[in-house]
Amino acid sequence: MKDYMVRVVARYENVRGMACVTTGLVREACLRHDAYPTAAVALGRALTGGALMGALTKTGQRTALKFEGNGPIGKIIVEADSDGSVRGYAGNPHVDLPPADGRFDVAGAVGRAGFLTVTRDLHMKEPYRGIVRLYTSEIAEDIAFYLLESEQIPSAVGLGVSAGPSGITAAGGFLIQTLPPADEAVIETLARRIKTLPSVTEMLQGGLAPEGIIDTIFKDIPVDVLEKRELAFRCACSRGRMEKALIALGRKELETLIETQEPVTLTCEFCRKPYSFAADAIQGLIDDLSRA
Structure with missing residues (x-):
């Protein structure tokens, strides 16, 4: 059924x-x-x-x-x-x-x-x-x-x-x-x-x-x-939403995350889907913050 x-x-x-x-x-x-x-x-x-x-x-x-x-x-x-x-x-x-x-x-x-x-x-x-x-x-x-x-x-x-x-x-x-x-x-x-x-x-x-x-x-x-x-x-999560969550951490926290050059993975609490962000992707978010 x-x-x-x-x-x-x-x-x-x-x-x-x-x-x-x-x-x-x-x-x-x-x-x-x-x-x-x-x-x-x-x-x-x-x-x-x-x-x-x-x-x-x-x-x-x-x-x-x-x-x-x-x-x-x-x-x-x-x-x-x-x-x-x-x-x-x-x-x-x-x-x-x-x-x-x-x-x-x-x-x-x-x-x-x-x-x-x-x-x-x-x-x-x-x-x-x-x-x-x-x-x-x-x-x-x-x-x-x-x-x-x-x-x-x-x-x-x-x-x-x-x-x-x-x-x-x-x-x-x-x-x-x-x-x-x-x-x-x-x-x-x-x-x-x-x-x-x-x-x-x-x-x-x-x-x-x-x-x-x-x-x-x-x-x-x-x-x-x-x-x-x-x-x-059905879950409403997306890569865009996860990017917003990272941006909400602020510039200093993002800079700390890329110090090791290791990917950062965020997992949706609702559906457990993982979203991985390489160091260059996080750097792009920092650049967006700077432009903003």
Whole structure:
């Protein structure tokens, strides 16, 4: 199954929803970062949550999520564009903890004390930034808590990632939101239904596509499909961006770098792609600084 998302709105109620499968992009991210099982599940949940959050923005906008707790994983950074491009990394991808209650100990890896920061680049003068304390450090509940506390939108978020000896076997999620004026009876119906759902990974492994997850949640509530969107792990890094990063070091630091005449390699944090700069290339950047 290719990675994609379905976005719907209830026909007669102020409720919107989306569901996605992200197995491929999560697998690629975890392979690129050599993520150990617990870190892979945590990163996969964050990537899937980022994809869902990215779908709430308009064309050309970007959403960034930073989970930063006191656990061994350090931080998880995810960026999602409105076109379905998602990328991310974990500060320490080599985290694998014993199971907690038979499940991956994501909360232990992230740490139960910390913050979730959400930044939205809306192409205004300054990006919008919201910060909340981590609620459970399980990722899904933290995103739902952020949406309620910072954006005042009641939301239900479900995220699932299954990892085995061969790597990521399933990943996906859903996001359901109620908008004012809300029908309390409909909200209660959806809330009860979501509480009794199988896990996201169980639904995916049972053969449900995003449309099937939506049908299971909304059941007898008619919905209209607004969009089907492909999702993929895509990075925005480039040699030009890396040149800007070098220039930001300043002239003196660049001069120090070329003293040995050895190439300098910068590696993208998101996709791990290396960019090598020979001494003459760095000298060219110094010359550009001088002309500027």
